[in-house]
Every structure is written in structure tokens, then in C-alpha cells.
Amino acid sequence: MKNDKLKIIYEDKNLLVVDKPYQLLTIGNDKEKENTLYYKVSMYLKKKNKKNKVFIIHRLDYDTSGLIVFAKDIKTKNLLQDNWKQVKRQYMAIVVGKLKKDKDTIKSYLKETKTNFVYSSKDQNGGTLAITTYRKVLETNKYTLLDISIKTGKKNQIRVHMKDIGNPILGDKKYGLKGIYKRMYLYAYYLSFKHPITNEELEFEMDIPKDFLKVLGKL
Numbered sequence: 001m002k003n004d005k006l007k008i009i010y011e012d013k014n015l016l017v018v019d020k021p022y023q024l025l026t027i028g029n030d031k032e033k034e035n036t037l038y039y040k041v042s043m044y045l046k047k048k049n050k051k052n053k054v055f056i057i058h059r060l061d062y063d064t065s066g067l068i069v070f071a072k073d074i075k076t077k078n079l080l081q082d083n084w085k086q087v088k089r090q091y092m093a094i095v096v097g098k099l100k101k102d103k104d105t106i107k108s109y110l111k112e113t114k115t116n117f118v119y120s121s122k123d124q125n126g127g128t129l130a131i132t133t134y135r136k137v138l139e140t141n142k143y144t145l146l147d148i149s150i151k152t153g154k155k156n157q158i159r160v161h162m163k164d165i166g167n168p169i170l171g172d173k174k175y176g177l178k179g180i181y182k183r184m185y186l187y188a189y190y191l192s193f194k195h196p197i198t199n200e201e202l203e204f205e206m207d208i209p210k211d212f213l214k215v216l217g218k219l
Contacts, residue, residue: 006044009067009204014076014197016041016054017069017204022183026059026068041070057081058153063172066091066188067204079196084153090190091148091158092137092208094215095167096177099144103135106161110154117174118156120164130154132161140216143170145208158186170215185212 010017018041020026025036033039038056045052054070055077071077080087108120109127121127131151138145144167148158159175162168168176171184192203 006040008044009206010202014072015069015195015202016045016072017067017191019206020060020065020068020188022063022065025062027056037068038070045072058084060188061156061159061184061186063184064186064188065183065209066186067191067206068188069191069193076196080193083194083196087191087193089150089153089188091150092187092189092212093146093148093158093162094143094170094185094212095146095162096143096170097167098139099134099136099146099165099167101136103133104165105131105133106165107131108161108164110157110160112155118154118160120160128152128154130157130161132158138216138218143215145212145216183211185215187212 007019008016009019018037020037025032027038028036038054042054045054052072054072055074057069057071057077057080060066060068069080071080108130109122109124110118110130111121111127112118129152133149133151135147136144137147150157156175159169159172163175169184169186170176171181187209189206190204192201194200195202
């Protein structure tokens with residue numbers, strides 16, 4: 001999804017919070033350098049002043065949309081990353097089918113294959129602990145809308161945990177059901193943390209996307 005228009009949610013002299021569209025890399029890889037959120041944010045800031053810099057704090061998967069915070073200086077970056085466990089992040093997801101429990105916490109050790117496929121293991125050896133909590137928000141005949149919070153921020157964590165309980169995220173072609181979907185229905189809608197420089201409590205919460213509502217039959 002080539003989208004040159006940034007959706008900026010918040011900006012001050014230290015921070016920038018952006019709503020990342022789906023099908024966009026957070027940061028470049030060997031195959032793609034420019035069509036990334038990082039590159040677009042960098043160009044946006046350099047248009048204001050060529051000396052402006054941007055530092056990445058965290059990432060979202062290519063197919064995941066939602067809130068991402070960037071730092072404009074190395075001090076802000078280091079302070080945010082050093083205190084990242086205090087940052088509260090929540091996601092909304094549409095999963096396939098109905099869940100047995102209205103709310104639950106999923107814990108497992110995640111491991112990754114050489115082909116970048118992440119999977120759960122009960123064996124701690126070589127794995128990293130991942131903790132995901134979900135709450136059921138809305139249920140239809142085919143799908144369920146979940147409010148998800150993560151205690152750990154591991155690669156593909158939510159996607160793997162939803163697959164593990166038998167309710168993969170709709171549109172997840174890597175860990176879910178094969179099918180034709182416009183997008184993967186996982187959205188990082190909530191972010192709150194203490195400003196690393198001013199100590200102000202910052203809170204950002206986005207509305208449910210319209211395409212989510214369409215799938216759920218609410219639009």
C-alpha cells in the first residue's frame with residue numbers, strides 16, 4: 001500500500017506519533033528502503049529542516065496498522081526504550097470463529113525458524129516468554145472482535161497466540177486461514193506512556209476503522 005500522506009496523531013519537539021497504514025513496512029529491509037513508514041517520517045521532518053533526525057522506538061508488522069511513536073533525538077529514544085515496559089499498548093483484532101472464553105491470558109515461549117516463522121513452545125530453552133491478554137468485545141456468526149493487550153512485545157506474538165487457540169486473525173495469510181482478504185484485521189488502537197522529557201502523561205486512542213465495522217456488519 002503506497003501511501004505518501006502521513007496520518008500524524010501527535011507531534012512536539014521530541015516525539016511524533018503516527019497512525020501506520022496496513023501493508024507498509026515500519027522500517028526498511030534488504031528489498032525495500034524507501035516505501036517504509038520510517039522513510040516517510042524522515043522525509044516529512046527533513047522538509048522542515050534538513051538537519052532533523054528520526055529514531056525508531058518500536059515496530060508493527062507489515063500487515064498490522066496502528067499507532068507508532070518515533071523520537072526526534074537520541075536522548076528521547078533511549079529514555080523511551082529503557083522504560084518501554086511501562087508503555088501500555090492495546091490492539092483490536094477480528095478473529096475467525098467464536099471463542100470459548102470471554103477473556104483470557106495466553107502465555108507461551110516463542111521460537112523462530114530459519115524461514116522467519118514464529119511458533120509457540122512449552123519449552124523455555126531457546127524461546128522468549130510472550131504474554132497476551134484478550135477480552136471479547138463483539139461476536140457475530142463468523143467472527144469475533146477482541147480487545148487485546150500485550151505484556152511483552154515479541155515478533156508476531158498476537159498472531160501466533162490467536163492461531164494457538166484456534167481463532168486466527170482474519171486476513172492473516174502467514175498464521176491464519178488461506179483466503180482473499182483486503183487486509184489483516186489487527187490494529188494497534190491505543191498507546192499511553194509518560195513523556196520521557198516533560199513527564200506528561202500521554203494517551204492516544206483511535207476509533208475502530210470503518211473496514212472493521214463492515215466486516216462485523218455494523219456499517
